[in-house]
Amino acid sequence: MPMNRIQFQPGLSLPAFLEQFGADIQCEAALERARWPEEFRCPHCGQADPDILRKRGRKTFQCQNGRVQTSLIIGTVFQSTHLALTVWFLAIYLISQAKTGLSALALKRHLGVSYPTAWLIGGLAAAGGAASCS
Numbered sequence: 609m610p611m612n613r614i615q616f617q618p619g620l621s622l623p624a625f626l627e628q629f630g631a632d633i634q635c636e637a638a639l640e641r642a643r644w645p646e647e648f649r650c651p652h653c654g655q656a657d658p659d660i661l662r663k664r665g666r667k668t669f670q671c672q673n674g675r676v677q678t679s680l681i682i683g684t685v686f687q688s689t690h691l692a693l694t695v696w697f698l699a700i701y702l703i704s705q706a707k708t709g710l711s712a713l714a715l716k717r718h719l720g721v722s723y724p725t726a727w728l729i730g731g732l733a734a735a736g737g738a739a740s741c742s
């Protein structure tokens with residue numbers, strides 16, 4: 609029986625994932641690159657070079673023109689909870705690596721969050737994944 613190349617394609621191991629996304633600052637950098645591949649531009653006036661603030665631990669860009677603030681996570685699936693980005697990224701990793709899906713109960717155990725939170729993450733991550741694939 610020939611080898612199924614899709615099943616044997618290289619993936620991202622858990623140690624490699626943790627090395628790349630194990631710290632909140634790494635997740636922030638990845639999210640920032642995904643949102644603004646060139647550089648941050650104020651969504652209101654297009655100004656670059658914002659002041660960087662920390663609001664409730666979250667990176668926030670403040671436009672030097674109008675002092676308008678834009679959170680790194682606003683407008684993403686991450687804005688709806690107070691979970692660390694590392695937890696979100698790990699959830700997305702686990703969901704994307706699970707060949708036959710991942711129950712909210714399994715996600716709860718892996719992440720150490722409540723069942724309602726795990727259920728919410730599963731739904732939002734699936735919706736976000738579907739949205740990014742369309």
Ligand SMILES: [Zn+2]
Binds near residue numbers: 650653673
């Ligand atoms: Zn602006």
